[in-house]
Every structure is written in structure tokens, then in C-alpha cells.
Amino acid sequence: MADKVYQGQDQTRRRRFLKWAGVSAFVFLAGCETVVPRGAEPPPVATPTPPPVTSGLPDDQKHHRIALLVPLSGKNAGVGQSLANATTMALLDTQAANIRMTSYDTAKGVTAAAQSAIRDGNKLIIGPLLSDNVVATANIARPAGVPILSFSNDTGAAGNNVYILGHIPAQSITRVVDYAKSKGVNRFAALVPNGVYGQRASSTLLRRVKDVGGTVVSIQTFNRDSKSIEAATKKLADNGDFEAVLLADNGDMAIKAAPYIRKNASATARILGTDLWNTxxxxxxAPSIRGAWFASVSDSLYKQYADKYRARYGRAPFRLSSLGYDSVLLTVKVARNWKVGSPFPINQLTDPGGFIGLDGVFRFKADGVSERALEVQEIRSGSFAVIDPAPKGF
Structure with a gap:
């Protein structure tokens, strides 16, 4: 368990910042010019050793206590540490003098971490990362009336004081289908992996294409091996031609599957992707994926943040770390009207106007799922181009 408390020296400046929290925090990015390559990840680093956990924190009447639950050891330590580093940067950049953040290592037991967080008097939990950890944490936090801002994208874990910050794949599918329809695409197909992700992608595609008046010609599933992918692509066109095909998997699998689509199913259909491609x-x-469209959060602010992160920590951040930064921006904004020691004002999380962060504009719906403004990008020769910018508000 480790505490992070940051004291501002100029109270006037702090009050001015808090008035505009959520927007002015990005001023620090203006001077950055170097762009970190898309998807860059930190090289392997030694597993950090968290400070010892104490039996409780001393009484503090000056700071809002917030718990950060992330893996700081074990196989996910790199992602967890990147999220923790991002929250530190956000606290420093915002000069949040009234916030005390304490880190708890979920890799050593999420139940124990959540119990310690509640026992120590934290009024808000940021994290955890994994969906099953969210459920375990919620079982402890809900009876205590402590809300959770999770980094997970599992919508099944949202609701009843649990808010999901993660990027929701269904939203990116909806966005790219809408854009394709606006460009005259009416007949869709899909190639999706076996499993829960593929099932959800299929359901989203069917629902959205129906809503916009299009037709889904074929949906084929595959295992993540070449033989299965080839067999699935041969079946894609069994029910007729299609103008666009959703390839609902990560970027590496898209590169692997695209040549089979071109060879066995369609040489001209537009390939569509999800936000997983953004990493x-x-x-x-990859020549076979050139011309494809996919929807994701905007990278414009993230690239500048990643440059500053690398300068501070000597390595590139994980793409997911932007959620850590944005969770602090959101908290700082809410903290303007939050009395120290009182319950977190959870009603302010569902502000219909939303919040702005590194990943653009977002807001929480009543069910605890985050809704994000997404852009559409096109893959070109050696580059990505924004062909339909993300809305600037809701």
C-alpha cells in the first residue's frame, strides 16, 4: 500500500484550476511534439515491490481518500504500474492538493486489497483492472457505500455503484457500421472469433445493421489459427455478395485474416474493424488491410501524453493507462463540491454533459457503462487517417 498526496503552493491557482478541471488539465500537453508510435508498450521491467500494508491510515480531515486497486506484482504488473504512473501524472498535473490516493496490489489478493481499502477509510475506489476482480471488489465496496470506477470494459460488471471506464467494443462496432452505411454500404458480413467477445460482436452487428436498414449476409466464427480462419472465409460468401465485412478481433488477427478474406471471400469488400485495432x-x-475502416477513441491527446510519460518514466505507457489519467481528471472535477469525509457524490458521475479526458469526451449512463465519442480512421500506406472526427460533445 502506498500513499500519494500532492500539496499545491498557490491556493489561488488551485482554485482557478478546479473551476475548469476536466479541460485545463490538458494545457501541459501543448508543448509536446514528439509522437510515440501507436501501440508502443514498455519493455519488461522488474516487478515492483509494494510498500508494506499497514493496519490502517491515520485520521486525515484535509484530503479525500481514494483507493487505487491495480496489479503491482505478477503477470499484469506492467499494465498495473502504467496505470498507477498515469494517476500520479494526473495528480501532479492538476495540483490536486485535496486528494490522497493509496495504491493496493490486487495481485496479492483482490479481496484483501478491497477490504484494506474500505478499512482505511477510502470513499472511492479506482480500479480494479480485471472483470472478475470488479465483481469481488463490488461485493465488499457496495455494503460500505463506496462507488467503483473500474478500468474493465465488461458491461456485465457495471451497475449498482460500479462504473466502467473501459472502452466498450460494441460502441466501436456501432460507430463504424453507421459510418459505412452513410457511405452507401448496405450488405454486411462478419468474421468473429469463437467465445464471448465474438458473440457480443455478432449481436451488436446484427442489431445495428437492422436499425440502419441494412442486411447482414453472413457471420462466420473462427478459432485463432490459420486453418480455421481460412475455412471461415470460404463460407463468408455462401449467401451472396457483401460490401463490407467486420473483422472483429485485434490488429494482429486482422493482419492474419485479411489475406484469406481477399482470396476466398471478396477482393473488394471494405474491411471494418473495432477499437482493438487502436493498439x-x-x-x-500490412498491404492486405489497407483501406480498412475502424472506430476508436481519438489519439490526438494520447500521443502527447505518451510523449510526456516516456520523458518521465523512461518507457512508453500501455495504451490502457489513459484510463488511469482520466479517472483522476474526473475525480478532481467532482471534488470541487465534495466535502472531505463525506460519501463520494455519485450522482455527479451521470452528468449528461459528460467529461473530457485523454481519450476524448465520455459520460456514464445510468447503468454504469461509459459512453464515448469515437472517431473513424482509415488505414493507409504506412499511416492512419481520421476520416470522420469524434464529436466534441453529447
């Missing part, structure tokens, strides 16, 4: 640094160099 792939290899897509721009």
Missing part, C-alpha cells in the same frame, strides 16, 4: 503498431504496414 496495433503493425496495421499500417
Amino acid at each position: 496495433s503498431s503493425n496495421l499500417a504496414g
Whole structure:
């Protein structure tokens, strides 16, 4: 368990910032020019050793206590540490003098971490990362009336004081289908992996294409191996031609599957992707995927943040770390009207106007799921181009 408390020296400046929290925090990015390559991840680092957990924190009447639950050891330590580093940067950048953040290592037991967080008097939990950890944490936090801002994208874990910050794949599918329809595409197909993700992608595609008046010609599932992918693509066109095909998997699988689509199913259909493609640094160099469209959060602010992160920590951040930064921006904004020691004002999380962060504009719906403004990008020769910018508000 480790505490992070940051004291501002100029109270006037702090009050001015808090008035505009959620927007002015990005001023620090203006001077950055170097762009970190898409999808860059930190090299392997030694597993950090968290400070010892104490039996409780001393009484503090000056700071809002917030718990950060992330894996700081074990196989996910790199992602967890990147999220923790991002929250530190956000606290420093916002000069949040009234917030005390304490880190708890979920890799050593999420139940124990959540119990310690509640026992220590934290009024808000940021994290955890994994969906099953969210459920375990909620079982402890709900009886205590402590809300959760999770980094998960599992909508099944949302609701009843649990809010999901993660990027929801269904939203990116909806966005790219809408854009394709606006460009005259009416007949869709899909190639989806076996499993829960593929099932959800299929359901979203069917529902949205129906809503916009299009037709789904074929949906084929595959295992993540070449033989299965080839067999699935041969079945894609069994029910007729299609104008666009959703390839609902990560960037590496898209590169692997695209040549089979071109060879066995359609040489001309537009390939569509999801927000999972946003973390792939290899897509721009793959000829078979050139011309594909996918929807994701905007990268414009993230690239500048990643440059500053690398300068501070000597390595590139994980793409997911932007959620850590944005969770602090949101908290700082809410903290303007939050009395120290009182319950977190959870009603302010569902502000219909939303919040702005590194990943653009977002807001929480009543069910605890985050709704994000997404852009559509096209893969070109060695680059990505924004062909339909994200809305600037709701």
C-alpha cells in the first residue's frame, strides 16, 4: 500500500484550476511534439515491490481518500504500474492538493486489497483492472457505500455503484457500421472469433445493421489459427455478395485474416474493424488491410501524453493507462463540491454533459457503462487517417 498526496503552493491557482478541471488539465500537453508510435508498450521491467500494508491510515480531515486497486506484482504488473504512473501524472498535473490516493496490489489478493481499502477509510475506489476482480471488489465496496470506477470494459460488471471506464467494443462496432452505411454500404458480413467477445460482436452487428436498414449476409466464427480462419472465409460468401465485412478481433488477427478474406471471400469488400485495432503498431504496414475502416477513441491527446510519460518514466505507457489519467481528471472535477469525509457524490458521475479526458469526451449512463465519442480512421500506406472526427460533445 502506498500513499500519494500532492500539496499545491498557490491556493489561488488551485482554485482557478478546479473551476475548469476536466479541460485545463490538458494545457501541459501543448508543448509536446514528439509522437510515440501507436501501440508502443514498455519493455519488461522488474516487478515492483509494494510498500508494506499497514493496519490502517491515520485520521486525515484535509484530503479525500481514494483507493487505487491495480496489479503491482505478477503477470499484469506492467499494465498495473502504467496505470498507477498515469494517476500520479494526473495528480501532479492538476495540483490536486485535496486528494490522497493509496495504491493496493490486487495481485496479492483482490479481496484483501478491497477490504484494506474500505478499512482505511477510502470513499472511492479506482480500479480494479480485471472483470472478475470488479465483481469481488463490488461485493465488499457496495455494503460500505463506496462507488467503483473500474478500468474493465465488461458491461456485465457495471451497475449498482460500479462504473466502467473501459472502452466498450460494441460502441466501436456501432460507430463504424453507421459510418459505412452513410457511405452507401448496405450488405454486411462478419468474421468473429469463437467465445464471448465474438458473440457480443455478432449481436451488436446484427442489431445495428437492422436499425440502419441494412442486411447482414453472413457471420462466420473462427478459432485463432490459420486453418480455421481460412475455412471461415470460404463460407463468408455462401449467401451472396457483401460490401463490407467486420473483422472483429485485434490488429494482429486482422493482419492474419485479411489475406484469406481477399482470396476466398471478396477482393473488394471494405474491411471494418473495432477499437482493438487502436493498439496495433503493425496495421499500417500490412498491404492486405489497407483501406480498412475502424472506430476508436481519438489519439490526438494520447500521443502527447505518451510523449510526456516516456520523458518521465523512461518507457512508453500501455495504451490502457489513459484510463488511469482520466479517472483522476474526473475525480478532481467532482471534488470541487465534495466535502472531505463525506460519501463520494455519485450522482455527479451521470452528468449528461459528460467529461473530457485523454481519450476524448465520455459520460456514464445510468447503468454504469461509459459512453464515448469515437472517431473513424482509415488505414493507409504506412499511416492512419481520421476520416470522420469524434464529436466534441453529447
